[in-house]
Each structure stands twice: as structure tokens, then as C-alpha cells.
Amino acid sequence: MATSSSAAAGLSNGIPERLIDAAVAMLAEEGPSAIKARTVAARAGMSSMVVYNYFGGVPELLSAVEDHGFHQLGAAFAAVGASEDPVADLFTMALTTLAFARTNPHLYDAMFGLSTRATYRPTPTKAERRAGHSPAFNAAYAHVIAAAARLGVDGGLAVEDPRAAAGALWSFVHGYVSLDLANHFAEFDDPVRQVLVPMGVTFCVGLGADRASALASHEAALLRAWHPGS
Structure with missing residues (x-):
């Protein structure tokens, strides 16, 4: 799960929002099967670890x-x-x-x-x-x-x-x-x-x-x- 420090940093650097926007776009284009940590992160121009750092995992990202x-x-x-x-x-x-x-x-x-x-x-x-x-x-x-x-x-x-x-x-x-x-x-x-x-x-x-x-x-x-x- 994301730490409080990383979550606070995410609010200031917009990383969670970029990941959410990437996931929303991928849902529209490809459907839920395309939503994976690595694919969403790649769409946002990041490494897959950011999904775990800021959300904890794909289920939590989808909740967001x-x-x-x-x-x-x-x-x-x-x-x-x-x-x-x-x-x-x-x-x-x-x-x-x-x-x-x-x-x-x-x-x-x-x-x-x-x-x-x-x-x-x-x-x-x-x-x-x-x-x-x-x-x-x-x-x-x-x-x-x-x-x-x-x-x-x-x-x-x-x-x-x-x-x-x-x-x-x-x-x-x-x-x-x-x-x-x-x-x-x-x-x-x-x-x-x-x-x-x-x-x-x-x-x-x-x-x-x-x-x-x-x-x-x-x-x-x-x-x-x-x-x-x-």
C-alpha cells in the first residue's frame, strides 16, 4: 500500500491523476482486460512500480x-x-x-x-x-x-x-x-x-x-x- 509520504507527494506531482487518466483512456479503447500495472504505467510514461507505490495494486487503482x-x-x-x-x-x-x-x-x-x-x-x-x-x-x-x-x-x-x-x-x-x-x-x-x-x-x-x-x-x-x- 502507498505510504502517507508517497501519497502526499503524489498529490503534488499529479502521478495518481496521470495513472487514473491513463486507465480511463485504456478502458475506453480496450476494455478492462487491458488494465494491468505495467500497461497503465507505460501509458502514463512511468514504471509499473508507481501503481503499487501510489495505489497498492490494480484493484485499488480501479477503485480510484x-x-x-x-x-x-x-x-x-x-x-x-x-x-x-x-x-x-x-x-x-x-x-x-x-x-x-x-x-x-x-x-x-x-x-x-x-x-x-x-x-x-x-x-x-x-x-x-x-x-x-x-x-x-x-x-x-x-x-x-x-x-x-x-x-x-x-x-x-x-x-x-x-x-x-x-x-x-x-x-x-x-x-x-x-x-x-x-x-x-x-x-x-x-x-x-x-x-x-x-x-x-x-x-x-x-x-x-x-x-x-x-x-x-x-x-x-x-x-x-x-x-x-x-
Whole structure:
């Protein structure tokens, strides 16, 4: 494991960030099988020992890569902001997640534990198992919970438990994203409009929204996410 002195030095010389950037690029280009200490270090122009000096090993490096992804996703959620239409805000976040996943599918898979080999994942501590997620994930997910809460507070929908509503939203959005990345919607001309939008509208109607209003909010989110500035 990295010593406190080497870790402190790493913060000042940018070595951990360079290794993380190299691993993210390699995930995008080659997938998780390419992530090895020597290959990541070579990509960053370093020796393989720096991976062990600053992270402890490949599993810990991958954890840092996942946190990097969640920091990026959280920043993207924060950029959505809060408008007068909480339904549109939440669906904009769903589209943001889809765009993020399409940009680097292997990073998305690694973040959500879908494709990274078990031997490349560090054994979680008891505290981590109880918490379920890393602080980086929780910070990103807090935006989803807050947006779900606004459905009730600002949108007048029946949201008794924002965490439960966020969990349901998270489930159907990530289910869609996983299938989209695997090209399971090839038979549709526009799967976002034909599959994802109806799911979102139905979810909102289940919370008491008017269907026409919910559809209009989803269409507004599509315009906002796909054609910003229009």
C-alpha cells in the first residue's frame, strides 16, 4: 500500500491523476482486460512500480478510476440544476447518464461492477459492505435523491420517500442504459423516445402526474439534453 509520504507527494506531482487518466483512456479503447500495472504505467510514461507505490495494486487503482467516474457523473448532474419543471430535470439527468455511459461504456461497467473481473476488485471492509457504496458514488447519487424529492415538493407528485423513488428511477434508467450499451434496442428507430420516454412517463403517472404534462416535460428534457441552447 502507498505510504502517507508517497501519497502526499503524489498529490503534488499529479502521478495518481496521470495513472487514473491513463486507465480511463485504456478502458475506453480496450476494455478492462487491458488494465494491468505495467500497461497503465507505460501509458502514463512511468514504471509499473508507481501503481503499487501510489495505489497498492490494480484493484485499488480501479477503485480510484470508478471514483473518478462518479465525480464526473456527479458534476454532470450538478450542471443540470433545478428548474421549475422537476420532471424535466430528472429526465435530463437520465439522459445525462445515458450520454456518459455511451462515451465510455467500459468505465460505466466498471463503476457499476458489471464487467470488471472479481480478482480486480478490492475486498470491501465491513463498513464498506454496510454502506454499500463509496463516498464518490453517494455524492453523485445525492443529486438523484434531491431531484426525486423535488418531484413531491415542487411537482406535487406523491413522493413519500425520495430515497425509494430515487431507487426506482435509478433501477429503470440503469436497466435501460445497460441494454442500450449491449445494442438490445436495434429494432427501434429511436429507442430513447420509444422505450425510455414511455417508461419515464409511466413512472410519473404512477406518482400522480397528468400523462400529457409528464410527456411534455420529457420532451422538454430531450430538447434540453440533445439540443442545448435551442
